[in-house]
Amino acid sequence: MAFGGFGEPHQDLMSRLGNLSALIVLAIDGFLPEEQGGEVTLDGAGRVRLSYDIGEPVWEALREGSKALARIHLAAGAESAFSAHEDAVEMRGEGDVERLDRAPWEKLRLGVFTAHCMGGCAMGRDPERSVVSSQLRMHGMDNIWVVDGSVFPTSLGVNPQLSIFGLAHWAAEHIVPQVR
Numbered sequence: 754m755a756f757g758g759f760g761e762p763h764q765d766l767m768s769r770l771g772n773l774s775a776l777i778v779l780a781i782d783g784f785l786p787e788e789q790g791g792e793v794t795l796d797g798a799g800r801v802r803l804s805y806d807i808g809e810p811v812w813e814a815l816r817e818g819s820k821a822l823a824r825i826h827l828a829a830g831a832e833s834a835f836s837a838h839e840d841a842v843e844m845r846g847e848g849d850v851e852r853l854d855r856a857p858w859e860k861l862r863l864g865v866f867t868a869h870c871m872g873g874c875a876m877g878r879d880p881e882r883s884v885v886s887s888q889l890r891m892h893g894m895d896n897i898w899v900v901d902g903s904v905f906p907t908s909l910g911v912n913p914q915l916s917i918f919g920l921a922h923w924a925a926e927h928i929v930p931q932v933r
């Protein structure tokens with residue numbers, strides 16, 4: 754899904770999938786309050802509208818991270834490395850990596866996605882701004898606990914599985930005795 758292109762170029766890439774390796778840049782947004790998150794709204798016809806701005810620090814992280822990933826691939830012996838742009842930048846050696854500086858770091862020109870969505874049922878003290886307490890119990894309810902990646906106050910910005918395992922382990926010890 755992350756590979757760009759349509760039709761024959763895309764099919765060509767897919768036919769070589771067995772010889773491809775993909776690395777992704779994890780960029781943390783929300784360094785600045787005005788950069789935090791986006792909006793999901795409904796338009797007049799009831800269709801979903803998504804709005805998500807990407808600030809300059811994130812573009813810079815994606816650009817510099819992509820250079821590092823290209824260098825890792827090339828150092829590991831890759832014949833060529835591609836960026837995730839709609840018009841992918843192909844790099845066959847170190848001399849090509851700087852071409853990423855001239856690539857379009859813009860919305861809809863680059864595949865940008867996340868596999869780490871968190872914070873949907875954020876924990877916190879204030880029921881106006883959070884869903885569960887630090888004990889994972891839903892505010893205002895005695896018998897509902899939430900135990901998954903949604904309770905982090907915001908996205909961690911790093912791979913979350915071990916933290917989620919830790920949370921589940923804590924919950925098993927502390928919540929189960931309360932509901933028996």
Ligand SMILES: Cc1cc2nc3c(=O)[nH]c(=O)nc-3n(C[C@H](O)[C@H](O)[C@H](O)COP(=O)(O)OP(=O)(O)OC[C@H]3O[C@@H](n4cnc5c(N)ncnc54)[C@H](O)[C@@H]3O)c2cc1C
Pocket residue numbers: 868869870900901902903911912913914915917
């Ligand atoms: C492509 C990809 C790669 C990733 N790579 C990594 C990685 O390398 N390292 C890492 O740490 N993290 C990685 N992650 C992130 C990590 O997998 C998730 O953050 C984590 O699995 C979330 O755990 P969770 O328990 O909150 O949710 P999930 O694992 O999504 O579990 C939710 C469960 O609830 C079930 N469910 C949903 N609705 C209902 C319902 N109504 N009734 C009953 N059950 C329901 C679902 O079937 C699912 O089993 C990756 C994620 C993706 C998508």
